[in-house]
Amino acid sequence: MNEPMTPSMIAFSPALRILPEILMTLTGVLVMLVEAVLKPRTSRKPLGIVAILGTLAAIAASVYQLFLPAGTAFFGTVQSDAFSVFFHLVIGCIVLVTLLISLDYFEGHTSFVGEYYALILFGATGMMLMTCSVELLMVFISLEISSISTYILAGYRKRSATSPEASIKYFLLGSFATAFFLYGIALCFGATGSTNLYEIAKGVADGASPLLLTVAFGMMLIGLGFKVSLAPFHVWTPDVYEGAPAPVVGLMSTAPKAAAFAVLLRIAYGAFGTAIHIWMPLVWIMAVLSMTIGNLGALTQRNVKRMLAYSSIAHAGYLLVAFTALAPMGIAAASFYTAAYAAMNVGAFGIISYLSGYNEARTSLSDFAGIARRHPVAAAAFAVFLISLIGIPFTAGFFGKFYVFTAAINSGNAWLAVLGLLNSGVAAFYYLRLLAQMYMVPVEPPREADTAHARPAFILAMAILVLAVFALGIFPGRILDLARAGAATFSGPANAASQTVPVALLRR
Amino acid sequence: MNASILTWLTFLPAAGAVVVLLLPRRGRAPQVFSLLLTLFLFVMALHLPAHFNYQQQQGFQFEMNIPWISNPAIQYHVGVDGLSMWLVVLVSFLAPLGVLISWRVIQDRTCEFYALLLLQQTAMYGVFIALDLILYYAFWELSIVPLALLIGMYGRKNGRGAAIKFFLYAFIPSALLLVGMLWLYGQTGTFDLVQLQQQMFGWNGAHATGLWLTSLAFLLAFAVKVPVFPLHGWLRDGIGEAPTAVAMILAGKLGLYSLLRWHVGLFPTQAAHVAPLMVALGAIGILYGALMALVQTDLKRLAAYATLSAVSFIVLGIYAFTAASMDGAAYQILNESVSASAFFMLLGILYERYGTYDMGRLGGIATKLPGLATLFVITALSLIGLPSLNVFVGEFLILSGSFLAHPRAAAAATLGVILSASYMLWMVQRVFYGKPSTGVAALSPADVNWRERAAVWPTIALMIAMGVASVFWMHAIDLTVPALAPAKIPVAAYATVASPPAAPQAATRGMAQ
Structure with missing residues (x-):
């Protein structure tokens, strides 16, 4: 690796730049086609397994992309680099685990589950595409691809009243928010004459029409803020999370958020990197608001899914704190946090989906009383996820917060860190209350859902997540290095030099 | 290895x-x-x-x-x-x-x-x-x-x-x-x-x-x-x-x-600056804990306030920043843990027998459980600070050290020693001596068994050993703890103990033997 190779030295098909997305799409189409010819009564498990295999292939393809020199393809609309690979891997793993959790969840309750798997795959395609788009229109299209799937998935418990309600709420507010995003793109185009992030960056650096750019950034922040449920655009979150099926909530509280944060990182640090003064105050305010509203909201909830919904607002706030830090540190910290948050939150909703079953037998805090006696292993796994959400050391949540607040303090935002960490102290209370319910309250008479027992796929999923939580909490170095390599790609338009980092990393 | x-x-x-x-x-x-x-x-x-x-x-x-x-x-x-x-x-x-x-x-x-x-x-x-x-x-x-x-x-x-x-x-x-x-x-x-x-x-x-x-x-x-x-x-x-x-x-x-x-x-400099506050809080904690312990009827709560009083002693010793008081504080961390552990274990044994921590419902246990009473009295004496038992050594070092720097706080702390004797002995008197209460008279549980002895005796042995042979432990503590004292504190107030390492060591040894 003495001489860095420039992209032009190697000839390869531009399709390789979007290989994971292609694999996901093909698998999705395959699942959809087979679903149509299967008899309604047949088990859809094989389709789920096909989807899992497709996801594994996409993850492998993402790792392969790490060995390609970073660069753009398709007329500069997509760019595969360490940054996009990082988020591809996060999203891929979330989807993989969600598929494992869902494999038995719908069995015997709903027919045509093949659609569900296909929708997850299509949604994941959109999310992955978001993370590697460097062209705002492309971002918009992929955002829509991912959103439409999640709208439908939120309503997938068709017979219940809450699930379709959640779907409609999510859809109406969501399309409203994407309109804001689109408006922001238009204003950006007006100010700089391009929708390409690098062109916009040039325009911003030249100081072209600052007012227009400020409004444009604000609009895009509203659109993305909605997707990641940042206060004050968070109102939909509790209702939707309450109504949607638990495995879907695990997915949609992490994967689309990871993708949207990736886009926000590319826009904030990539395109508007020279105009930090435009967005820093906005981000500051939204971070504080989200942390505070999220945590205070969660304190008053009796419904566990709603409580975790508010907690996800708070976590989005913590993540946004990373944006107030200087470029490479802040980006790496934010990327790491998405991975850590994904591991613990998918896990928490996975356990809820197992304990409450398809019929949502357990919803309120008191329904979880004494769970530790009847389901000791599930309760222990839940405890690990909750402890990680609190941010206790040796779990993923600790290093997530650690990196975020280190970045903030090193950039002179010590007070934001103080606010954030005090907030995490408040947050400890409601996680702890759930933990106390599970472990410290005597048993109540058995419930219908308690007859359920864990299937191998579910156990595998939980084992992966618990291991991930501990691995990120004890050996965060490797993941952080990858996140740093991703952050390094922001130092300029894709250049080959930045690519040697991750390759060295894998060979270490 | x-x-x-x-x-x-x-x-x-x-x-x-x-x-x-x-x-x-x-x-x-x-x-x-x-x-x-x-x-x-x-x-x-x-x-x-x-x-x-x-x-x-x-x-x-x-x-x-x-x-x-x-x-x-x-x-x-x-x-x-x-x-x-x-x-x-x-x-x-x-x-x-x-x-x-x-x-x-x-x-x-x-x-x-x-x-x-x-x-x-x-x-x-x-x-x-x-x-x-x-x-x-x-x-x-x-x-x-x-x-x-x-x-x-x-x-x-x-x-x-x-x-x-x-x-x-x-x-x-x-x-x-x-x-x-x-x-x-x-x-x-x-x-x-x-x-x-x-x-x-x-x-x-x-x-x-x-x-x-x-x-x-x-x-x-x-x-x-x-x-x-x-x-x-x-x-x-x-x-x-x-x-x-x-x-x-x-x-x-x-x-x-x-x-x-x-x-x-x-943060030696900052610690030296907050030291007067910490010393005052330590003294207040000693008295407050002791006074609160005096009026408790629940044994566990009494133990809690006694603990507050005891750890406040150590805080006082640390922030008095004299070699003797810091040595004593470090030693007292060990003593306090040993004696309080024995105390908690005995309370637990008592609770297993009678199902209550309420002093009002206990009384005259000594006639029924003489073995437990013996262990209890030794532990209480240790916690009070009876010479030749462990807590005395720590308290003495802390008090003698802090008198040099903060005489008023140390005087208040000494008052705390007297109070601790009153609540402990009063408690022993109410629980173990006098006429058996109706609840106690009705039950006749077995005395301390081998397992409980195995748990409590080591602490009792250690109380005596740490009381009479403190040098054995002090040796290592002396190496490091006095060196932690801030060097920048005004020399005048601390002149007597400005530490050549030999001086405190000699003082400790003399005291302990």
């Missing part, structure tokens, strides 16, 4: 915790396994004083320093000095006793109980041996979780509330502690204790505001855990609800050690 022994000590209990969870739920398997493991760890821990270099004035022993995370630079850096070595041994000593005393009381969910107890042991070792701020913080936070779960799961009827209270009291100030640590890292680029001390020594007044805020964040986090007087809100419920084995480890040593190592050791 010397390099890795601390690591083995620290992580074996955690591994043991996993094993315990996998053991069969019926029978005594968890107890037996935990007992054997903790005994083995105790024997291992004895390796430390046996191979400790008592001549080495500076630095740490049994050190291990390997990179954990490259960026930010976090090292797995562990080691002990004269102060922490005895604390590690103390933790190892108390652990098997905790298992023995819980043997029969904990009937339900035994696997979880012993697993959490072992996990807690890992966390405590970690706190005492970590020399890297983040490593230390990790263990510090880790120590909250098992304790809170143990209080909540195995406590009396209000265990859940007490557990949440304890957790929040401990967790929220720790958040500020983390901010302080990150700020320090931002200024110095290292989390390593030794490097931090060296770099900060060279600052000479730079970063004054940041240093002040950081030192206060550190102080607050530790003071809550001790607890220091106005921050003791969690203590009464925590100790009141906790099962015996947990009450033994709940208060005192973690916070007090952290004050010495990470507050006084890292």
Whole structure:
């Protein structure tokens, strides 16, 4: 690796730049086609397994992309680099685990589950595409691809009243928010004459029409803020999370958020990197608001899914704190946090989906009383996820917060860190209350859902997540290095030099 | 062996915790396994004083320093000095006793109980041996979780509330502690204790505001855990609800050690400035705790306030910043743990017999349980500070040392000694002597059995040994603790003890013999 190779030295098909997305799409189409010819009564498990295999292939393809020199393809609309690979891997793993959790969840309750798997795959395609788009229109299209799937998935418990309600709420507010995003793109185009992030960056650096750019950034922040449920655009979150099926909530509280944060990182640090003064105050305010509203909201909830919904607002706030830090540190910290948050939150909703079953037998805090006696292993796994959400050391949540607040303090935002960490102290209370319910309250008479027992796929999923939580909490170095390599790609338009980092990393 | 022994000590209990969870739920398997493991760890821990270099004035022993995370630079850096070595041994000593005393009381969910107890042991070792701020913080936070779960799961009827209270009291100030640590890292680029001390020594007044805020964040986090007087809100419920084995480890040593190592050791100048406040709070805590203990009717609560009084003594000793008082404080951490543990174990034994901690319903037990009464009286005498028992040595050093610097606070503290005698002896009188109450007369439980003797006798033996042969322990403490005293404090007030290392050592020896 003495001489860095420039992209032009190697000839390869531009399709390789979007290989994971292609694999996901093909698998999705395959699942959809087979679903149509299967008899309604047949088990859809094989389709789920096909989807899992497709996801594994996409993850492998993402790792392969790490060995390609970073660069753009398709007329500069997509760019595969360490940054996009990082988020591809996060999203891929979330989807993989969600598929494992869902494999038995719908069995015997709903027919045509093949659609569900296909929708997850299509949604994941959109999310992955978001993370590697460097062209705002492309971002918009992929955002829509991912959103439409999640709208439908939120309503997938068709017979219940809450699930379709959640779907409609999510859809109406969501399309409203994407309109804001689109408006922001238009204003950006007006100010700089391009929708390409690098062109916009040039325009911003030249100081072209600052007012227009400020409004444009604000609009895009509203659109993305909605997707990641940042206060004050968070109102939909509790209702939707309450109504949607638990495995879907695990997915949609992490994967689309990871993708949207990736886009926000590319826009904030990539395109508007020279105009930090435009967005820093906005981000500051939204971070504080989200942390505070999220945590205070969660304190008053009796419904566990709603409580975790508010907690996800708070976590989005913590993540946004990373944006107030200087470029490479802040980006790496934010990327790491998405991975850590994904591991613990998918896990928490996975356990809820197992304990409450398809019929949502357990919803309120008191329904979880004494769970530790009847389901000791599930309760222990839940405890690990909750402890990680609190941010206790040796779990993923600790290093997530650690990196975020280190970045903030090193950039002179010590007070934001103080606010954030005090907030995490408040947050400890409601996680702890759930933990106390599970472990410290005597048993109540058995419930219908308690007859359920864990299937191998579910156990595998939980084992992966618990291991991930501990691995990120004890050996965060490797993941952080990858996140740093991703952050390094922001130092300029894709250049080959930045690519040697991750390759060295894998060979270490 | 010397390099890795601390690591083995620290992580074996955690591994043991996993094993315990996998053991069969019926029978005594968890107890037996935990007992054997903790005994083995105790024997291992004895390796430390046996191979400790008592001549080495500076630095740490049994050190291990390997990179954990490259960026930010976090090292797995562990080691002990004269102060922490005895604390590690103390933790190892108390652990098997905790298992023995819980043997029969904990009937339900035994696997979880012993697993959490072992996990807690890992966390405590970690706190005492970590020399890297983040490593230390990790263990510090880790120590909250098992304790809170143990209080909540195995406590009396209000265990859940007490557990949440304890957790929040401990967790929220720790958040500020983390901010302080990150700020320090931002200024110095290292989390390593030794490097931090060296770099900060060279600052000479730079970063004054940041240093002040950081030192206060550190102080607050530790003071809550001790607890220091106005921050003791969690203590009464925590100790009141906790099962015996947990009450033994709940208060005192973690916070007090952290004050010495990470507050006084890292911020000597700032510590010297807040010292008058801390001394005053210590004196207030001594009197407040003693007075509150005087009016309690619940034995566990009395023990809680007695604990507050006792740890306040140590706070006073630390922040008086004389060689004798600091030596005494460090020694008193050990004494207080040993004697209070014995006290809690005896209370637990009593509760097993009569099912109550209410002094109004107890009385005249001595005629029925003479063995228990004997043990109780010895422990009470130790806690009062009877000469030739352990607590006396520590209290004497603390008082004699702090009289030089803060005569008024020391005078108040001496009053506390008298008060402690009154509440302890009054309590013994009410519970053990006089006419048996109706509740006591109705029951005739067995006296202390072999298992309980095995748990209590070692502490009694240690009380006497530490009372008459304090030099044995002081040797190592003397090496390190007085050196922690801030050098920059005004010389005039401290002239008598401005420390050539020989002077305090001689004083201690003379006193102890």
